[in-house]
Amino acid sequence: MKFVDEYRDSATAKKLLKAIDKVTTQPWNIMEVCGGQTHSIIKHGIDQLIPSAINLIHGPGCPVCVTPLQAIDKALEIAKQANIIFCSFGDMLRVPGSEQDLLALKAQGADIRVVYSPLDALKLAQQNTDKQVVFFAVGFETTAPTVALAVYQAKRQQINNFSALVSHVRVPPVMQQLLSSKDNKVQGFLGAGHVCTIMGYHEYLPIAAQYHIPIVITGFEPVDILQGLYLCIKQLEQGKSEVENQYSRVVNQQGNQPAQQLLKQVFKVVDQNWRGLGEIPQSGLALSDEYAQWNAEQRFLVATIKTQEPKNCRSGEVLQGLLKPEGCAEFAKSCTPEHPLGATMVSSEGACAAYYHYRSHHV
Amino acid sequence: MCLAVPGKIITISGEDPLSRMGHIDFSGIKKEISLAYLPEAEINNYVIVHAGFAISIIDEDEARESLKAFQQLDQFEDEL
Numbered sequence: 001m002k003f004v005d006e007y008r009d010s011a012t013a014k015k016l017l018k019a020i021d022k023v024t025t026q027p028w029n030i031m032e033v034c035g036g037q038t039h040s041i042i043k044h045g046i047d048q049l050i051p052s053a054i055n056l057i058h059g060p061g062c063p064v065c066v067t068p069l070q071a072i073d074k075a076l077e078i079a080k081q082a083n084i085i086f087c088s089f090g091d092m093l094r095v096p097g098s099e100q101d102l103l104a105l106k107a108q109g110a111d112i113r114v115v116y117s118p119l120d121a122l123k124l125a126q127q128n129t130d131k132q133v134v135f136f137a138v139g140f141e142t143t144a145p146t147v148a149l150a151v152y153q154a155k156r157q158q159i160n161n162f163s164a165l166v167s168h169v170r171v172p173p174v175m176q177q178l179l180s181s182k183d184n185k186v187q188g189f190l191g192a193g194h195v196c197t198i199m200g201y202h203e204y205l206p207i208a209a210q211y212h213i214p215i216v217i218t219g220f221e222p223v224d225i226l227q228g229l230y231l232c233i234k235q236l237e238q239g240k241s242e243v244e245n246q247y248s249r250v251v252n253q254q255g256n257q258p259a260q261q262l263l264k265q266v267f268k269v270v271d272q273n274w275r276g277l278g279e280i281p282q283s284g285l286a287l288s289d290e291y292a293q294w295n296a297e298q299r300f301l302v303a304t305i306k307t308q309e310p311k312n313c314r315s316g317e318v319l320q321g322l323l324k325p326e327g328c329a330e331f332a333k334s335c336t337p338e339h340p341l342g343a344t345m346v347s348s349e350g351a352c353a354a355y356y357h358y359r360s361h362h363v
Numbered sequence: 364m365c366l367a368v369p370g371k372i373i374t375i376s377g378e379d380p381l382s383r384m385g386h387i388d389f390s391g392i393k394k395e396i397s398l399a400y401l402p403e404a405e406i407n408n409y410v411i412v413h414a415g416f417a418i419s420i421i422d423e424d425e426a427r428e429s430l431k432a433f434q435q436l437d438q439f440e441d442e443l
Contacts, residue, residue: 001390003369003409003421012433036365063364089414091364117415119397139414142365146414149381149399194365197411197419220366223433249426250411250419258380259400259418349364 003249007221016226020050020233027053028236029185030229031178031321033171034192035062035349036220042354044222050229057186057321058354060174060277063139064091064347066319068273069309071167072097074302075136078165079110081300085128087121088136090114091347096340098307118150118164125154125162134296137166142194144168144285145259148266151287151294163296166286169272171195172203173283178320179211185321188232190225191217193247198263200255204243212241219247266291275309275343276316313342318351325352332356367413369421370396372406385410385417 006012032038038058041047047056060066076097079086086102093103093114106112111131115121118135125133137147147164154162171192178184191204196217204215214235218228228246235242245251265288272284287295297303312330317323325331325344335341337353344350348357370387375398377383383398387410397416398404410417 001369002371003426006426006430009433015433034365089364117397119415139364142367142413142418145400145418146416149397149416153381192365194367194411194413194418197367227429227433249422249429252422256400256418258402262400347364 004221007219007223009223012223013226016223016230017049020054020226020230023230023234023237024051024053025237027055028187028233029055029057029321030188030190030232031057031059031186032190032218032225033059033061033175034190034195035065035347036194037061037190037192037218037225038351039349039354040220040222040225042358045358046222046225046229054229054233058318058351059178059186059321060274060319061192062344062347062349062351063143063169064095065315065343065350066169066274066276067092067095067138067167067343068275068307069098070273070305070307071138071165072101073307074297074305075102075165076100076105077302077305078134078296078300079105079112083131084111085124085131085133086110086112086136087115087124087133088112089138091349092136092138094340095343095346118147122150122153122159122162125159129161131161132299133162134300135162135164137164137168140169140171140192140195141199141263142197144267145198145256145263148259148262151266151291152262154294155291160293163294163299164287165296166267167272168267168285169274170269170283170285172207173280174274174277175207177277177280177283179207179213181320183320183322186213188213188236189215190228190232191215191243193217193219193224193251196247196251196255198256198259200253201243201245201251202253208241208243214241215243217243217245217247217251219250276313276319315342315344315352318344325355326359328352365413367411367418369409370394370412372404372408372410372417375404375406387412387417
């Protein structure tokens with residue numbers, strides 16, 4: 001495939017590995033904040049190919065993993081009700097709520113459907129006017145605009161049997177939270193390429209300056225990640241802390257302006273609870289007051305549901321880079337993708353699931 | 364979840380900018396994709412697609428430049 005194969009070329013990867021080897025003179029901790037990158041790193045064994053001095057920390061870059069238990073419980077409560085078609089991206093179905101997951105509820109007869117796009121859910125609402133259609137809106141800034149347009153069109157076309165259960169999260173505030181922590185080990189970041197496709201990278205300039213940390217906006221193919229690492233390590237070795245753009249074929253500094261405008265119109269920035277990390281100020285998006293009528297929380301009276309996170313899962317430490325998945329006593333024992341204790345084992349983009357699938361611990 | 368894949372715009376339908384759709388070829392698999400966020404997108408553009416939406420036109424000059432840079436890596440190494 002054009003624009004994919006070139007970035008999976010092993011000869012280029014080998015050249016980059018050699019360049020990384022040459023430029024690295026001391027240990028560095030580098031975090032990627034995107035589950036797609038985590039998946040690619042583990043799948044291709046990038047963390048095992050680079051010098052052992054480079055420690056890759058898999059950050060909170062999987063929106064499925066950081067969606068709070070409370071949001072799952074609200075989803076279950078809505079999906080349980082009569083006359084509902086509950087729509088979700090596929091990877092949310094197996095995330096455990098307090099008592100069960102959406103897949104189990106579907107097996108019991110609830111009308112829960114996996115959709116590719118929020119626009120598919122909107123279409124279902126137009127085709128099923130006697131039903132309420134709810135879309136479970138999770139994801140980072142990459143995904144939020146797709147929900148924004150669905151809700152905008154619902155208002156414009158008065159599709160009143162459509163609503164969204166929103167639990168969107170923003171990347172820059174969690175990076176700041178991690179960097180402010182006294183336990184912080186992160187010395188450089190690979191920036192999330194597709195989040196920046198929408199948002200641009202101007203938001204990262206003050207973070208790089210304030211915390212003296214290089215941030216390299218990076219793509220997802222092995223060659224992209226190796227080049228992102230090379231650029232990041234080179235900056236660290238030279239004592240620089242700049243925002244660089246490895247993924248320039250897709251990302252520019254301003255980002256996608258029409259998407260940002262609609263985000264601003266449909267959503268407001270709110271404090272948000274992250275699974276495993278707790279509440280982070282200004283790190284979430286909720287429907288703005290103008291679109292409150294399409295807010296599923298209010299329509300189905302689930303706004304007051306409050307749930308405590310379980311104590312036996314250490315995903316919070318994994319997400320902060322304080323623990324590698326295999327360092328957890330439950331990993332691949334009581335916690336597996338079939339029976340996950342926490343969300344980092346559920347989604348294929350979660351660090352624990354990626355280690356489980358691509359490393360041989362479980363065999 | 365932020366997975367997005369490149370595809371080529373084959374045809375475009377619709378007038379209203381927010382309802383404009385592109386028929387997009389992902390190496391043989393074709394799908395209708397919203398072009399709401401790429402009002403400037405044209406037929407034959409390669410775009411990055413996420414959750415039913417084209418979110419960026421691939422800058423072919425930038426792609427060519429970066430590939431050229433990879434080819435010259437040996438030279439870079441000598442400068443290190």
